[in-house]
Amino acid sequence: MRVLRGFALLVLAGGLAFGENKVILKKPPKSLHKYYPPKSKNFEFLNNMYIMSTSFFGINLNINEGNWKGALEWANRLRDTYKKTSRMVPEWKKYFKPALADDLVKAVKSKNVDKVIKASKKLGQTCASCHRDNEIAVKLVYHYPSFDNLKLEDPVEFMEVKVGKYMEKMTNSLKALRIYLTQGQKDMAQEAGTNFAERVRGLRAMCSKCHTDKASEEIYMGKNLESALTKLEELLSAEKLDQKAIFSTLDRISMTCAKCHNVHLVPAMVQEALAK
Ligand code: HEC
Numbered sequence: 001m002r003v004l005r006g007f008a009l010l011v012l013a014g015g016l017a018f019g020e021n022k023v024i025l026k027k028p029p030k031s032l033h034k035y036y037p038p039k040s041k042n043f044e045f046l047n048n049m050y051i052m053s054t055s056f057f058g059i060n061l062n063i064n065e066g067n068w069k070g071a072l073e074w075a076n077r078l079r080d081t082y083k084k085t086s087r088m089v090p091e092w093k094k095y096f097k098p099a100l101a102d103d104l105v106k107a108v109k110s111k112n113v114d115k116v117i118k119a120s121k122k123l124g125q126t127c128a129s130c131h132r133d134n135e136i137a138v139k140l141v142y143h144y145p146s147f148d149n150l151k152l153e154d155p156v157e158f159m160e161v162k163v164g165k166y167m168e169k170m171t172n173s174l175k176a177l178r179i180y181l182t183q184g185q186k187d188m189a190q191e192a193g194t195n196f197a198e199r200v201r202g203l204r205a206m207c208s209k210c211h212t213d214k215a216s217e218e219i220y221m222g223k224n225l226e227s228a229l230t231k232l233e234e235l236l237s238a239e240k241l242d243q244k245a246i247f248s249t250l251d252r253i254s255m256t257c258a259k260c261h262n263v264h265l266v267p268a269m270v271q272e273a274l275a276k
């Protein structure tokens with residue numbers, strides 16, 4: 001019995017296309033919206049993807065066990081779901097080649113393994129070409145909550161600002177601290193540094209808008225950060241400012257920024273770019 005390795009690999013790799021030296025991030029078409037929250041909680045489009053890739057495997061698995069009847073059932077399911085999916089997002093119609101799904105059913109009916117492999121590859125290529133153009137962007141837009149409509153209370157100016165604005169104010173306090181410290185302006189450095197510490201603490205209020213688990217919050221905003229912030233405030237209230245110690249404490253705090261950015265910033269940037 002021949003094993004259908006060729007298409008098992010092709011399809012089970014999920015969607016992502018490898019081996020190209022570029023990544024495509026196109027704004028997903030409007031008609032996809034209705035298959036994702038908040039419009040729908042059922043993920044109809046994504047579920048069809050699961051059905052199709054399971055069906056591909058169902059064909060493979062059954063043929064390897066000599067169960068052509070079972071294979072045909074999965075082939076029919078694949079064809080039906082493929083055709084149904086092709087009508088869900090009109091803007092993506094061109095990616096679908098329904099005749100190739102019919103060909104696969106015919107190949108399974110013929111009980112000819114080579115024909116099944118060939119037909120599977122051809123159909124699989126239509127999956128891959130849509131994935132290459134759309135999968136990453138769809139994941140970033142629909143599976144990631146948006147920072148864009150969140151607001152945070154700025155503890156220094158007592159006003160609500162958007163996250164991007166808040167980051168900017170916080171970063172400006174940090175830069176001002178570095179500048180005044182370098183220029184030896186003690187009072188100004190103290191004020192900028194205190195504002196910076198307050199703004200970093202204020203970030204915490206944002207976490208619970210998405211995370212229900214306090215443990216996530218603790219990872220970046222926990223004891224380590226708080227002890228660095230307390231240390232910064234101590235250093236700032238000293239008689240003579242210890243520039244070196246302050247800079248090294250700022251480096252500790254910046255680790256929090258960098259870690260949180262590694263997880264949250266890239267998706268937020270892509271979403272923002274695609275929202276335009
Ligand atoms: C939630 C974790 C999180 C933490 C902690 C965090 N940031 Fe951010 N930061 C973000 C997100 C998300 C954005 C994008 C916001 C947007 O544009 O709507 C951002 C954007 C920024 C930007 C604008 C960057 C750009 O390239 O557009 C700066 C600057 C920035 N943060 C500085 C900081 C500094 C400094 C700290 C630490 C003191 C920090 N951030 C801590 C999540 C975080």
Ligand code: HEC
Nearest residue numbers: 014015046049052053092095126127130131134135138139
């Ligand atoms: C017209 C575009 C398009 C076509 C054609 C298409 N897909 Fe997809 N597929 C997507 C998009 C977009 C996603 C990401 C959906 C998401 O994450 O919500 C995806 C995701 C997937 C995933 C990953 C699911 C996950 O858990 O992340 C699998 C597996 C998959 N598709 C299988 C298939 C198979 C098999 C075919 C062909 C028979 C196919 N797709 C055809 C657009 C397409």
Ligand code: HEC
Nearest residue numbers: 144145146147203204206207209210216217219220221263
């Ligand atoms: C706009 C929504 C949003 C906000 C606000 C947000 N996060 Fe996240 N965060 C996510 C998403 C989405 C993930 C990916 C994991 C997931 O889907 O739950 C994630 C992952 C994480 C992770 C890694 C895995 C995990 O779930 O623990 C940590 C740690 C984390 N965030 C910390 C924070 C901290 C600290 C803050 C506040 C400073 C914050 N996040 C604010 C959406 C958010």
